[in-house]
Amino acid sequence: MATAPSPAAEAPPLAVRDLTMAYGDNVVMRDLGFAVARGNIFIVMGGSGSGKSTLLRHMIGLQEPAKGEVFYGERSFTRSSEAERNEILRTVGVLYQKGALWSGLTLAENVALPLEEYTKLPPAEIRSLAHLKLSLVGLAGAEDLYPSQISGGMQKRAGLARAIALDPEILFFDEPSAGLDPVSSRRLDDLILLLRDSLGATVVVVTHELASIFTIGDDAVFLDAETRTQIATGHPRELLAHCSDPKVQRFLRRGEDPARAPAK
Ligand SMILES: Nc1ncnc2c1ncn2[C@@H]1O[C@H](COP(=O)(O)OP(=O)(O)O)[C@@H](O)[C@H]1O
Ligand SMILES: [Mg+2]
Numbered sequence: 509m510a511t512a513p514s515p516a517a518e519a520p521p522l523a524v525r526d527l528t529m530a531y532g533d534n535v536v537m538r539d540l541g542f543a544v545a546r547g548n549i550f551i552v553m554g555g556s557g558s559g560k561s562t563l564l565r566h567m568i569g570l571q572e573p574a575k576g577e578v579f580y581g582e583r584s585f586t587r588s589s590e591a592e593r594n595e596i597l598r599t600v601g602v603l604y605q606k607g608a609l610w611s612g613l614t615l616a617e618n619v620a621l622p623l624e625e626y627t628k629l630p631p632a633e634i635r636s637l638a639h640l641k642l643s644l645v646g647l648a649g650a651e652d653l654y655p656s657q658i659s660g661g662m663q664k665r666a667g668l669a670r671a672i673a674l675d676p677e678i679l680f681f682d683e684p685s686a687g688l689d690p691v692s693s694r695r696l697d698d699l700i701l702l703l704r705d706s707l708g709a710t711v712v713v714v715t716h717e718l719a720s721i722f723t724i725g726d727d728a729v730f731l732d733a734e735t736r737t738q739i740a741t742g743h744p745r746e747l748l749a750h751c752s753d754p755k756v757q758r759f760l761r762r763g764e765d766p767a768r769a770p771a772k
Pocket of ligand 2: 560561562683
């Protein structure tokens, strides 16, 4: 009896295959491979200098692999032409480690920039979209302020409003809570969860902040600077409960020796 062919499993929105990253002859990480599932918040974790930011830059085309490929769905980003890459990057939003707002522009003007660059919307509509995005991140009423007039936490949220200006399918964050106090940092985590849910976006977060990792992470990869490769993947709480690698345990327990950690 003939049966309808089962539909091929959907390719993950983002995947890294057999990736080696290097600066000249200096290999930072080799043999990286993982897939980011749709709608997940995926954490890239590891100690400082392990290559987290370098990995993020590879995923958005700011650096080229020494070996291996980055995929968006079925498409190899690495093998794409510049025009194809731009088309893919149009569906991506990035919040860089150092806020990166234009200091000479108001918050509304900062958020309007990508809309002006990538859409043909009339100015009034761009203004109203910029206001909408700012209100989504809790900055209604701050549209006409300049970055220097607001706190670090508000600057991060304004950067986030700009990152979501074009309704991205994938959002990248590099150390979003760096330099924030614990309350602002928690607020940013809540906002990342809210945006993932309301935009239906897939989120990649580079961080070494344990509080964030356990609050927002659905899945994770651990980069180990010593062996220069990934030594664990999985849900952060599952890794905490079951990963047998002592380096991963030390990291997730903030340096505490797992053998002596109190039973939870
Ligand atoms: N522009 C660069 N040129 C050469 N080496 C670099 C450069 N940027 C980073 N590195 C090296 O690559 C490694 C990983 O850096 P990075 O990706 O910034 O780590 P992380 O974000 O995990 O702290 C580090 O050893 C760092 O010294
Ligand atoms: Mg970094």
